[in-house]
Amino acid sequence: MLINRLFRYEIPTVIEFGIGAIKTLPEHVKSLGGTKVLLVADPGVVAAGVAERVAHTLVSASIPHVLFSEIESDPAIESIEQGTQLAKEEGCDLVVGVGGGSSLDTAKAIGLMLKNPGHIRDYVGINKVPAPGAPVIAVPTTAGTGSEVTIWSVLSDKKKKEKVSVGSPFNCPRLALCDPELTVSLPPHVTAATGMDALTHALESYVNKATQPISEALAVQAMKMIAKSLRLAVVQGENLQARYDMLLASLIAALAFNSTRLGLAHALALPLGAHFRIPHGTVNAILLPEVMQFNLIGNLEKFAEIAAIFGENVASLSSREAAERSVTAIRRLKNDIGIVQTLADYGVREEHLDFIAEEAMLSGNVPVNPRKPSLEDLKNICRAAMKKGGN
DSSP: OOOOOOOOOOOOOEEEESTTGGGGHHHHHHHTTOSSEEEEEOHHHHHTTHHHHHHHHHHHTTOOEEEEOOOOSSOBHHHHHHHHHHHHHHTOOEEEEEESHHHHHHHHHHHHHTTSOSOGGGGOEESOOOSOOSOEEEEEOSSSOOGGGOSEEEEEETTTTEEEEEEOGGGSOSEEEEOGGGGTTOOHHHHHHHHHHHHHHHHHHHHSTTOOHHHHHHHHHHHHHHHHHHHHHHHOTTOHHHHHHHHHHHHHHHHHHTTTOOOHHHHHHHHHHHHHOOOHHHHHHHHHHHHHHHHGGGOHHHHHHHHHHTTOOOTTSOHHHHHHHHHHHHHHHHHHTTOOOOSGGGTOOGGGHHHHHHHHTTSTTTTTSSSOOOHHHHHHHHHHHTSTTOO
């Protein structure tokens, strides 16, 4: 019997990956027609000396640049306005984003606004951007968001106290320049949280209802690499092979979810991050086992496969028992890398759950989740994530 499932896969970003890749930045700037660069980097990247290292490659090639670092951990819409104004005043015609998701999402949004009219709020949602932006080169320094290849910029609207997303193929960087050496200086807790973000991307893409053959293959590969290398990257930060594997896994996971969206962990992460300032990777790590427990019956076969990927012996188990082992495996991974916080540790209380669930239900990640949730289901997931050890 012929299985005919219509799907689409698109990736407009060129990827250059490898140790030492950052040295090629000047030739890429020139090939994209850049004459002056807006270098976008958050304060942490600046303090760590990474922004200076990237700037040096531009200076050595006589490429002028101006630094923009007015970026918070959850980049504000106001930052996009400031960065765009600076780029226009300085005559910048190409943007280089250096850092984690905050820097890269900001760089991408600034690139859009250099060539599109109106305000970034006009483009909240998906496929609302009318034209390509200025060229953007994304240089990730964390292995988690995969923003270097995605259509999304996640921004904070401080006035409304909510996170909003701009999604468009025009929002993809022209080039993802990925050098694992730039991730070596990440402290263990950031390595752990960003690694769990990458895992959540791969896992939610793999089990959701929008999954398709290309995204499935990518998600499986990403999970295998994370299962092999996340613990090592956390406890042996100088281990270049582990850093290489995790940066590549993060990128591959993003290539998976770019075409499928995600699930309930990310749906809940948006209001929790906006209202309680929980770091994105951390909130995903806290939520993921509880979301998996809820979703199990929606895709027992795939959850059983996830258990096997993470080293569980499922050969003699029923499909339900094997699927349950996936939750056990992810709880163990989370604890091994030191993520033991709960939602309650960040101030989430019972009286907050109504608005958290209501805001999460508006996410486009809910319809593709493998099990349809009610508002009470979302609140129960949060209740479980407020307890030590979950369920």
